[in-house]
Amino acid sequence: MLNYRLIPSSGENLNRNKKYIIFGDSHSQFFGRRQSHKDIEIHLHKIPAASMTGFGKRESTLKVADQIRQKIYEYPDLDLLILKFGQVDVDLGYYYRLVVKQENIKFIDFAEKVISMYFDFINSLALEKSRIYILGINLPSIFNQNYVLKTTHKRITRAIQDKEKVKELKTHLFNHLPDIYERTNRSILFNKILNIFCQKNNLAYGDFLQETLDRETGILKKEFHLPKDNDAHFINNYHTWKLYGNKLQLISSEQDKMGIKTVQSLQTQEWESRLIKLREWQSKLEEIKDKLKQIKFETNTIDFPLISRQKxxxxxxxxxxxxxxxxxxxxxxxxxxxxxxxxxxxxxxxxxxxxxxxxxxxxxxxxxxxxxxxxxxxxxxxxxxxxxxxxxxxxxxxxxxxxxxxxxxxxxxxxx
Structure with a gap:
């Protein structure tokens, strides 16, 4: 059994469980009631549809920022505040900006903007950075392109009354919605940027990429994927609950050994250099894709046969x-x-x-x-x-x- 000893300023010793307050979107649900840790007292606040973008608004509908501040005030003895946001921004927010608002914005620019707003909020909290832990987003879990198109279109256009406009936007979304492999790459890129921001601000960071990415297929491992292929969340099964539980236990173990291990703060020049390298990598990738789309084989080159058992x-x-x-x-x-x-x-x-x-x-x-x-x-x-x-x-x-x-x-x- 893991125990955590809190030594109050009065000098009185007190044995108690660690108190973790977790805020996140619907993807944080697996930190819920099925998690049972003898040394951790979990307070989960799952807020469906909550986004990083919401932290940058003065008047947020969900008022997530206010809820977090309130809990920090109510629990001054909390051991750790865990934040897991960003999935809604990547899965929906970007396409809302691109399709509905018709903004000409690259994904990497969008990611930097929303993460920057997120950290403006985090840095405003009346809480030591050693008591904050940032979690990255999950890999996309719907492979079927038709279903992703249908659900994304429905959610980003739900406030639009003009049916013809809604129909027009579906075609627009169709032209901008990448396949599962590119969507996976974007999620990884988003987490890389999020990690860089954590290093810049001396905050602890973690994600589930290493455990959930299938290195052979380049997408989500099948044990976390719903066979019906119709849920944007990981499958609700033993593997997923164990994945989330192990993450909590790892964090708890770090606390017992040396306290939450925050990454060494990067100098401004260094973190900007890392972002520039990410931008160059992404730009080169897009350039190669564009050139491959424009390939025209001359008559003396070999045509690739179309007869195949593959789709x-x-x-x-x-x-x-x-x-x-x-x-x-x-x-x-x-x-x-x-x-x-x-x-x-x-x-x-x-x-x-x-x-x-x-x-x-x-x-x-x-x-x-x-x-x-x-x-x-x-x-x-x-x-x-x-x-x-x-x-x-x-x-x-x-x-x-x-x-x-x-x-x-x-x-x-x-x-x-």
């Missing part, structure tokens, strides 16, 4: 055409690299690969009409390929924006 995402506009071809000689590959600002493609093999089109004829290429039309850089079409028992290649085409099936098991060509 393919096509980025096309208006009339959707698909040309299937059979390679006569297997290619050893194509090398793609950047030379300054130029993107170079080069065939590694010295042999010329023969290509035999299978459906490149009038009426055979067009497979669907997009309504509304697609936008460059935004995934709108999912195509599933299947070869049946008679060697017919069949395709099913789904419109990700309208959730309509444009083609179902359509025969494209009979394979030899």
């Amino acid at each position: 393919k995402l096509l980025k096309l506009k208006h009339s959707l055409e698909l040309i299937l071809a059979e390679l006569g000689v297997e290619s050893e590959g194509t090398e793609i690299y950047f030379n300054g600002d130029r993107l170079i493609t080069r065939k590694i093999s010295g042999e010329q690969t023969s290509v035999q089109p299978l459906n490149n004829r009038e009426g055979g290429r067009s497979i669907a009409q997009l309504n509304p039309p697609g936008n460059p850089g935004s995934d709108q079409i999912k195509v599933l390929f299947r070869v049946d028992e008679s060697r017919f290649l069949r395709i099913t085409v789904e419109d990700l924006l309208t959730n309509e099936t444009l083609l179902n098991e359509q025969v494209v060509v009979q394979l030899s």
